[in-house]
Amino acid sequence: MxxxxxxxxxxxxxxxxxxxxxxxxxxxxxxxxxxxxxxxxxxxxxxxxxxxxxxxxxxxxxxxxxxxxxxxxxxxxxxxxxxxxxxxxxxxxxxxxxxxxxLFDSMTLPTDPHARSVAEQILRAPGDPRGIEAWASGAGVSARTLMRAFVRDTGCTFGRWRTLARLNAGAALIVAGEPVHLVAEAVGYRTSSGFIASFRAEFGTTPERYRRRLR
Structure with a gap:
């Protein structure tokens, strides 16, 4: 690329x-x-x-x-x-x-149709604040069923998968030049500091250093 x-x-x-x-x-x-x-x-x-x-x-x-x-x-x-x-x-x-x-920034999509629909919606709108109960209700299944599908198909809990989706979406916005505080808001973090901490834990560097390295 x-x-x-x-x-x-x-x-x-x-x-x-x-x-x-x-x-x-x-x-x-x-x-x-x-x-x-x-x-x-x-x-x-x-x-x-x-x-x-x-x-x-x-x-x-x-x-x-x-x-x-x-x-x-x-x-x-x-x-x-x-x-x-x-x-x-x-x-x-x-x-x-x-x-x-x-490069470990892959996103495995669930094969279960209900879980896959939820996953695709999250990828389109990573800042959506709904919890698993609301997502499950919208998909017409129980929260437990949705959680089991994510773990079985992706190896991640729903919460962990959504965090990865948000951070990967945030990484793309960071590379595109968006300010960190706007990226944090766009991908569902209440504060820039929370986003930076999660980003560092996942990518091993801060968003700004990540941007500089890839550019």
Whole structure:
């Protein structure tokens, strides 16, 4: 991702993309990409024989890139390199990809239809203040049923899943340049300090440092 933000969904797992993120999608895997205004995504297609050997590369992943890997992708996407240099670049690409680390800002969507409907509404409006009782009532199920569906399908409680959804939505707004106090309000936090504390706990840095790093 060269600049801006977007989303990719693979097999029910939804990732929020931002500048500096790299998406690995194995050959033959159906996926859906949605880019927001101003986003710029560079696509690179590699021979399946170049896939790193570890089994983790048989599934889609969102990776953290460094300057060398980003520059190498840009170089390989160009038709200019002659065959000898291109071979060397692909060799280096495979080596660097094997050591790339995951970006842990994915959002797994529930497969249960009631829970999925609730999850999609929260993703569209992360600042919605309703609690699980209200969400369950609107979905026509009990709060206990909704809670069980979230835990079974996503591995997270409803509260934990909603917190991740809010923080990921907030991260996208932060990268887009929105002030922290407006982001906090937009994603359902009563105070900026509460949002900053949750953001630091999840991402390991403050919103402002996160913005500077990704920009």
């Amino acid at each position: 060269r600049q801006g933000t977007g989303e990719i969904t693979v097999a029910g797992v939804r990732w929020n993309l931002h500048a500096g993120a790299m998406v690995w999608v194995p050959a033959g895997v159906v996926h859906d990409v949605a880019l927001r205004a101003g986003a710029d995504l560079l696509s690179l297609y590699a021979n399946v024989d170049l896939r790193p050997a570890d089994p983790s590369w048989s599934r889609a992943r969102v990776l953290r890139t460094d300057r060398l890997l980003s520059a190498l992708v840009e170089h390989l996407a160009d038709d200019a390199p002659h065959p000898g240099r291109r071979h060397l670049c692909w060799t280096l690409y495979v080596d660097l990809m094997a050591d790339a680390t995951d």
